[in-house]
Amino acid sequence: MLHPIIILVEPQLAENIGMVARAMANFGLSDLRLVSPRNGWPKKGAHSAASGATHVLEGAKLYDTAREAIADLNYVFATTARERGQMKRVFGPEPAMAEAHARIASGQGVGILFGRERTGLENDEISLADAIVTFPVDPKFSSLNLAQAVLLMSYEWQRRATGGALPFGSEQSTPPAPREMLVSFFDYIESELDAVNFYPEDKKPIMARNMRDIFHRLQLSEQDVRTLRGAIRAIAEGRRLRNR
Amino acid sequence: MLHPIIILVEPQLAENIGMVARAMANFGLSDLRLVSPRNGWPKKGAHSAASGATHVLEGAKLYDTAREAIADLNYVFATTARERGQMKRVFGPEPAMAEAHARIASGQGVGILFGRERTGLENDEISLADAIVTFPVDPKFSSLNLAQAVLLMSYEWQRRATGGALPFGSEQSTPPAPREMLVSFFDYIESELDAVNFYPEDKKPIMARNMRDIFHRLQLSEQDVRTLRGAIRAIAEGRRLRNR
Numbered sequence: 001m002l003h004p005i006i007i008l009v010e011p012q013l014a015e016n017i018g019m020v021a022r023a024m025a026n027f028g029l030s031d032l033r034l035v036s037p038r039n040g041w042p043k044k045g046a047h048s049a050a051s052g053a054t055h056v057l058e059g060a061k062l063y064d065t066a067r068e069a070i071a072d073l074n075y076v077f078a079t080t081a082r083e084r085g086q087m088k089r090v091f092g093p094e095p096a097m098a099e100a101h102a103r104i105a106s107g108q109g110v111g112i113l114f115g116r117e118r119t120g121l122e123n124d125e126i127s128l129a130d131a132i133v134t135f136p137v138d139p140k141f142s143s144l145n146l147a148q149a150v151l152l153m154s155y156e157w158q159r160r161a162t163g164g165a166l167p168f169g170s171e172q173s174t175p176p177a178p179r180e181m182l183v184s185f186f187d188y189i190e191s192e193l194d195a196v197n198f199y200p201e202d203k204k205p206i207m208a209r210n211m212r213d214i215f216h217r218l219q220l221s222e223q224d225v226r227t228l229r230g231a232i233r234a235i236a237e238g239r240r241l242r243n244r
Numbered sequence: 245m246l247h248p249i250i251i252l253v254e255p256q257l258a259e260n261i262g263m264v265a266r267a268m269a270n271f272g273l274s275d276l277r278l279v280s281p282r283n284g285w286p287k288k289g290a291h292s293a294a295s296g297a298t299h300v301l302e303g304a305k306l307y308d309t310a311r312e313a314i315a316d317l318n319y320v321f322a323t324t325a326r327e328r329g330q331m332k333r334v335f336g337p338e339p340a341m342a343e344a345h346a347r348i349a350s351g352q353g354v355g356i357l358f359g360r361e362r363t364g365l366e367n368d369e370i371s372l373a374d375a376i377v378t379f380p381v382d383p384k385f386s387s388l389n390l391a392q393a394v395l396l397m398s399y400e401w402q403r404r405a406t407g408g409a410l411p412f413g414s415e416q417s418t419p420p421a422p423r424e425m426l427v428s429f430f431d432y433i434e435s436e437l438d439a440v441n442f443y444p445e446d447k448k449p450i451m452a453r454n455m456r457d458i459f460h461r462l463q464l465s466e467q468d469v470r471t472l473r474g475a476i477r478a479i480a481e482g483r484r485l486r487n488r
Contacts (some may be wrong), residue, residue, distance in 0.1 A: 011383040023392060028382040053385065083412040091412040136403055138272040139411050142296065148267060151392050152399060159380055167383045170334040 005031040005099045005111040006150055009125060012038040012117050018049025018057065020114075021146035022056055024051035027154035027159070033069045033111070037233040066113060066125045072110035075100075078121055079149055080128035082140045086123070088115055089131045096133045097156040112153055145154050174221040185225050186212050192236050248344045248396055248401055249275040249355040251313050253369060255360050256282040262293025262301065263391035264358075267374070269297035271398035276304040277313045277355070310369045318352035319344075321461060322365055322373035323393055325386045331369070333375045341378045341400040356397055361390055418465040429469050430456050436480050 002110060006024055011017050011034065020031060034041055039086035041062060052056050070076050077096055078088075091099065100110045113127035113129060125131065135152060144152075176182075189210055193199060199207050218224065250268055255261050255278065265276060278285055285306060294301050307313035314320045321340055322332075335343065344354045349351075357373060359365035370376065379388060379396060434452055437443060441448075443451050462468065 019389065024427065025385040026379075026381045026388055026392070026437070051387065051389070088414070090410065091410065092408055092410050094408070134410050134412065135270075135410050136399070136406060136410055137270045138402070141269040142271055143295065143413060145263065145266065145295070148392070148395050151395060155380070155396060158382070162380060164336055164338070164380050166334065166336050166378050166380055167325070167386060168334065168378065170332070202350070 002104065003029050003031060003161075004097070004104065004153070005033060005073065005109070005112050006065070006153075007033040007039075007113045008146070008195075009035045009066050009069075009113060009121060010038055010116045011114075011146065014039065014043035014045035015049040016117060016146045017041075017043070017060075018046040018051075018053075019145075020150045020196065021046070021056035021060075023147050023151035024056050024154050026151070027158035029154050030056050030059060032056050033063060033067050034060050035063045035069050037062075038116075052170060066121075070111050070113070070128060072109060073111045074088040075103050075131075076113060076129045077109045077111070077131050077133045078113045078125060078126045079133045079135075079141060079153070080115070080120055081137070081144065083121070084123055084126050084132070086132070087127065088126075091131055091133050092136055093133060093152045093156040094159075096131070097153065097160045099131070100157065101160045103239065114146060114149055124160040170176055174223060176219050177222045177225045180227055181222060182215070182220065185220075185229055186227060188230060189215075192232060195236070196239075204237065246348065247273050247275060248341070248348065248397070249277055249317065249403075250397075251277040251279065251310070251352070251355050251357050252281075252390070253279045253310050253313075253357060253365060254282055254360045255358075255390065257290035258283065258287035259293040260361060260390045261285075261287070261304075262290035262295075262297075263392045265290070265294040265297040265300035265304075267391050267395035268300050268398050269294075273398050273401065274300050274303060276300050277307060278304050279307045279310050279313050280308075282360075303363035310365075310372055314355050314357070314372060316353060317355045319347050319375075320355045320357060320373045321375050321377045322357045323377045323379075323397070324359070324364055324370060325378060325388065326364070328367055328370055328375070328376070330370060332370075332373065335375055335377050336380055337377060337396045337400040338403075340375070341397065341404045343375070344401065345404045347432055358390060358393055381386070386409045418467060420463050421466045421469045425466060425469055426459070426464065429459070429464075430459065432473060433459075433476060436476060439480070440483075467480075 006020065006029060008017065008020060017034070017037065023030065024030060036045065046057055047054060077091070105111050112133065113121060113125060135149065137144065189211065250264065250273060252261065252264060261278065261281065266481065268274060283285065290301055291298060347354050357369060359363060381388065395460065430466065433455065
């Protein structure tokens with residue numbers, strides 16, 4: 001078991017099970033256990049909601065009780081939106097998955113229990129767990145959809161397991177243009193602006209500095225400088241043509 | 245604008261819009277903008293999927309184009325699962341919401357663009373944005389449901405805005421029992437075990453220490469010690485009754 005195992009206790013809607021499978025696959029999880037799905041299993045509707053995460057649904061294991069579904073695991077989290085008065089450690093999703101990562105790295109099997117859509121986990125099911133996970137929701141609107149709860153745990157697992165690696169990063173931008181090219185560009189702008197008497201004589205130094213500031217902030221590459229210089233030249237020459 | 249604004253560009257399914265509203269409300273967001281919803285608006289199906297987040301749906305503002313929907317904002321993120329060859333900074337959800345938080349704290353309006361269910365944002369829409377957000381998904385299964393993408397951004401916003409505060413924490417456990425009470429409990433266990441000749445004479449010291457170790461790890465409270473002592477006494481007295 002190289003990943004945490006997602007355990008749904010008496011899920012009702014096949015669509016939700018499908019969306020759980022999709023959320024798991026989005027973040028690299030695949031071990032799904034179902035405890036007595038209310039409407040039987042397999043069930044129409046799950047596959048289309050899984051949107052391609054068929055391998056998760058087809059690999060799902062069925063159990064009669066939560067107790068049987070966690071029997072082979074070494075550490076179990078129970079998710080709940082409500083305080084249950086059980087003396088267990090309470091985690092947010094991120095520290096929970098840090099704990100899961102450390103335990104799985106040392107060879108332990110880790111599972112996460114999710115309750116029924118309407119009523120969550122029963123207290124007796126929560127008492128099977130080593131720790132509680134809850135979500136940093138707005139207390140005025142705390143009811144997470146089942147697949148959303150699974151998504152957040154899967155997301156935090158993946159972030160911990162991969163160091164938050166994104167599928168792509170910022171484009172390698174070309175290096176900033178050599179300063180000589182940039183200063184020559186500034187000279188060019190100022191010469192074109194001088195040609196149309198843009199600057200009042202007494203304000204010219206400060207206005208020119210402000211203009212340079214704007215272009216400095218852009219961190220222009222060589223290509224950027226050529227593009228802008230070409231655009232300004234085109235406008236200036238258009239004007240010269242009109243002025244003939 | 246005290247929170248980031250969620251902007252859905254040409255969303256197709258009313259159910260998805262409803263689930264977006266629910267995900268936003270779960271994490272304290274409420275400003276929703278809709279750009280040309282494919283099937284019109286308002287639309288049946290959104291309310292039931294919103295599962296009570298009616299205020300978000302009813303406050304949603306309609307726009308014809310993404311350009312109009314971001315006109316009054318100071319900084320805009322575009323979400324995408326695919327690299328677009330645009331020289332923009334790429335964020336994961338957590339650093340994106342750190343950036344949003346800093347900008348909103350300084351009075352800026354911040355929006356997040358989400359694209360169509362099937363095809364995402366067009367390149368021209370992405371070019372309206374200041375930066376890109378993408379998700380740390382499994383590259384083999386990278387297509388997030390629309391509401392799931394909104395959920396992750398809302399979750400990271402709320403974590404940043406509240407310092408990850410959970411709706412409840414670990415139960416304040418009662419303090420560990422006084423050591424005198426614990427040592428007296430150990431003595432009691434050992435006396436009961438001596439009474440049934442549990443320990444082979446030569447192993448007694450090490451076995452007793454191991455037993456003490458187990459109970460030490462539990463960090464028992466006064467109530468815990470009374471509970472366990474009572475349970476052991478009941479078993480021992482039951483045996484004595486049988487042995488009469």
